[in-house]
Amino acid sequence: MSEPERQNEQEGQVERERERVLELRAVSKSFGGLRVLSQLDLVVHDGEIVSVIGPNGAGKTTLFNLITGLYRPDAGDILLEGRSVVGLPPWKITQRGIARTFQTLRLFLNMTVRENVMAAAYGHTKATWLESMLRLPRARREEREIRRLAEEKLGFFGERLVGYRWDQPAYSLSYANRRRLEIARATATRPRVLLLDEPAAGMNPNETLEIAELIGKLRDDGGYTILVIEHDMHVVEGISDRVVALDHGVKIAEGSFDEVATSPRVVEAYLGVRGAKEEAA
Amino acid sequence: MDVLALTPWDDWSIFIQLCVNGVTLGSVYALIALGYSMVYGILKMLNFAHGDVYMIGSFLGYFMLTSGLDGPMNLAVPIWLALTLVLLVAMLGAGLLGVAIERFAYRPLRNAPRIAPLISALGVSFFLQNSALLLFGANFRTYDAFTLDGGVLFTKGIFEAWGKDDAIALNLPLLNMLVIGGAIVLMILLTLLVARTRLGKAMRATAFDREAAAMMGINPDRVIMATFFIGSALAGAAGVMVGMLFGQVYHFMGFLAGLKGFTAAVVGGIGSIPGAMLGGLLIGMIEAFSTGYLPEGSKFQDFYVFILLIAVMLFRPTGLLGRADIAKV
Numbered sequence: 001m002s003e004p005e006r007q008n009e010q011e012g013q014v015e016r017e018r019e020r021v022l023e024l025r026a027v028s029k030s031f032g033g034l035r036v037l038s039q040l041d042l043v044v045h046d047g048e049i050v051s052v053i054g055p056n057g058a059g060k061t062t063l064f065n066l067i068t069g070l071y072r073p074d075a076g077d078i079l080l081e082g083r084s085v086v087g088l089p090p091w092k093i094t095q096r097g098i099a100r101t102f103q104t105l106r107l108f109l110n111m112t113v114r115e116n117v118m119a120a121a122y123g124h125t126k127a128t129w130l131e132s133m134l135r136l137p138r139a140r141r142e143e144r145e146i147r148r149l150a151e152e153k154l155g156f157f158g159e160r161l162v163g164y165r166w167d168q169p170a171y172s173l174s175y176a177n178r179r180r181l182e183i184a185r186a187t188a189t190r191p192r193v194l195l196l197d198e199p200a201a202g203m204n205p206n207e208t209l210e211i212a213e214l215i216g217k218l219r220d221d222g223g224y225t226i227l228v229i230e231h232d233m234h235v236v237e238g239i240s241d242r243v244v245a246l247d248h249g250v251k252i253a254e255g256s257f258d259e260v261a262t263s264p265r266v267v268e269a270y271l272g273v274r275g276a277k278e279e280a281a
Numbered sequence: 282m283d284v285l286a287l288t289p290w291d292d293w294s295i296f297i298q299l300c301v302n303g304v305t306l307g308s309v310y311a312l313i314a315l316g317y318s319m320v321y322g323i324l325k326m327l328n329f330a331h332g333d334v335y336m337i338g339s340f341l342g343y344f345m346l347t348s349g350l351d352g353p354m355n356l357a358v359p360i361w362l363a364l365t366l367v368l369l370v371a372m373l374g375a376g377l378l379g380v381a382i383e384r385f386a387y388r389p390l391r392n393a394p395r396i397a398p399l400i401s402a403l404g405v406s407f408f409l410q411n412s413a414l415l416l417f418g419a420n421f422r423t424y425d426a427f428t429l430d431g432g433v434l435f436t437k438g439i440f441e442a443w444g445k446d447d448a449i450a451l452n453l454p455l456l457n458m459l460v461i462g463g464a465i466v467l468m469i470l471l472t473l474l475v476a477r478t479r480l481g482k483a484m485r486a487t488a489f490d491r492e493a494a495a496m497m498g499i500n501p502d503r504v505i506m507a508t509f510f511i512g513s514a515l516a517g518a519a520g521v522m523v524g525m526l527f528g529q530v531y532h533f534m535g536f537l538a539g540l541k542g543f544t545a546a547v548v549g550g551i552g553s554i555p556g557a558m559l560g561g562l563l564i565g566m567i568e569a570f571s572t573g574y575l576p577e578g579s580k581f582q583d584f585y586v587f588i589l590l591i592a593v594m595l596f597r598p599t600g601l602l603g604r605a606d607i608a609k610v
Contacts, residue, residue, distance in 0.1 A: 068496050070492065070496070089495065089500070090492070090495040090496050091494075091495045091496070091497075091498050091499055091500045091501070092500075094495070094496055094497060094498040095498045099496070099497075100496055102493065106490050106492075106493040107493075108485065108486045108489045108490065108493070108494075109489065110485055110488070110489045111482070111485055111486070111489075115482060115485075118482060119479075119482045119483065119485075119486045119494070119497060119499070120497035120498060120499075122479035122482065122483060122498070122499070123497075123498030123499070125479055127479075132477050132478035132479060132480075133470065133473045133474055133477055133478055135477070139478075185497060186497075188497075189497055189498045
């Protein structure tokens with residue numbers, strides 16, 4: 001085999017065996033007698049955008065809460081870059097490289113726009129409190145870096161969150177801008193994986209379109225691997241490399257958007273049995 | 282107005298004296314109130330053991346002064362060093378005590394209903410009071426600061442100490458000035474800490490939404506621990522200041538001081554740091570002026586203080602600088 005051929009072969013190998021950045025193995029979770037997730041397997045590869053869909057109560061947000069360490073799975077394992085994160089406290093999981101946004105926005109409304117993003121970036125600084133209080137060189141340098149990082153992350157959204165907005169209190173932002181700020185804040189933790197919980201919820205059609213473009217940009221320019229929960233099927237169709245459908249805590253379909261959208265089980269989950277029959281007929 | 286025993290117009294030097302007393306007392310109350318307010322801000326719990334941390338701080342300072350430095354009569358070191366050491370020991374000891382209380386009495390109840398840590402706090406309060414009674418006895422100790430350095434702290438005014446005898450008509454006692462100055466320095470440090478450091482931003486983030494803060498890489502346990510350390514250290518400093526000013530150190534001293542610190546925190550707007558400072562100052566001034574001008578003021582100063590609390594609660598339930606919770610929709 002000649003040298004270029006071997007290289008091609010290896011690249012093909014890499015293409016097929018892309019790194020599994022996030023992996024769930026047979027994860028189950030119950031609240032009392034209610035089984036919210038059962039035996040869920042899920043793999044997200046490097047640089048992939050995977051959407052999770054499913055009717056209300058399917059277990060989507062619980063899935064995020066398990067990955068971020070808010071809940072502990074009853075069974076199964078969750079791996080980030082091949083290492084288990086089960087049992088770690090949420091802040092440690094975030095420092096390892098998983099960041100999220102919330103379905104119901106949870107910004108620090110008592111801070112300014114820039115401070116929100118800065119607060120999320122401190123996990124990586126080293127200056128002691130004494131250094132920062134006295135503004136010693138290292139603290140000043142770190143503070144400058146974090147400030148720049150925050151402004152850069154906010155700059156991701158074009159003109160919407162820059163300039164005079166930096167020093168405005170977070171509560172003064174519009175709903176759509178709050179959603180954008182949450183994404184900026186999540187990226188400031190320097191994550192490998194971004195979990196977006198209904199990023200387009202409550203947005204108008206224009207904003208929804210923009211968010212869909214943004215998610216693609218986050219992957220392409222930001223280099224993040226993205227797992228997203230979304231109800232808006234246009235968004236899901238537009239952004240997803242792969243779609244996973246959940247119903248009652250069980251994975252009922254997985255594949256491309258078209259495969260999942262036409263799967264009888266998915267139609268049944270959304271529309272009921274009669275709907276599925278009509279679809280078949 | 283004949284309800285007033287005396288008016289400021291009768292004697293301005295008394296008015297000035299009362300102002301000095303009020304600001305001095307107010308500084309002490311503000312230091313105590315800060316601990317209440319910071320802990321409430323982060324955990325939404327009232328740390329009713331806070332007054333007793335202040336009491337232990339006062340005892341620690343007392344033992345450092347008497348046993349540690351052979352004071353107050355034969356100080357082993359220069360007086361400025363002695364005062365610094367006493368303050369540092371009390372602050373460090375009280376701070377560590379606060380951290381221990383949080384770790385063992387409050388953290389296990391972090392996710393319990395809100396009434397549980399409150400009861401736990403009352404338990405810790407009784408535990409500390411009775412431990413102090415058991416260990417140190419029921420008698421009053423005194424810092425005996427009058428004899429410190431030949432009584433200079435009390436007799437000399439600040440201008441006299443500076444060698445400006447011509448301003449002696451306005452005699453601001455050196456000790457009061459030290460207390461006020463010390464409190465101001467501590468409050469400036471705290472403000473810088475909250476505004477400038479990452480711990481400060483982490484505290485504000487944790488106070489607003491602990492879970493969201495944790496998911497942004499902030500360790501809430503460490504933030505809460507730091508909050509208890511700082512708040513308790515400030516109470517320890519207040520304990521030393523009161524010990525120096527009034528001399529009476531005993532196991533039950535934390536009760537009323539804690540209650541007034543709490544009042545100051547609520548009047549200023551609990552959870553707000555500038556609010557605690559303002560509330561403390563206000564309570565101190567009310568107490569001093571009621572002693573001087575209101576009928577039976579020296580007996581009923583506490584009555585007037587708590588009247589203020591009720592009045593503020595009626596007209597501004599969130600306190601003077603407090604903000605109503607922003608409703609989450």
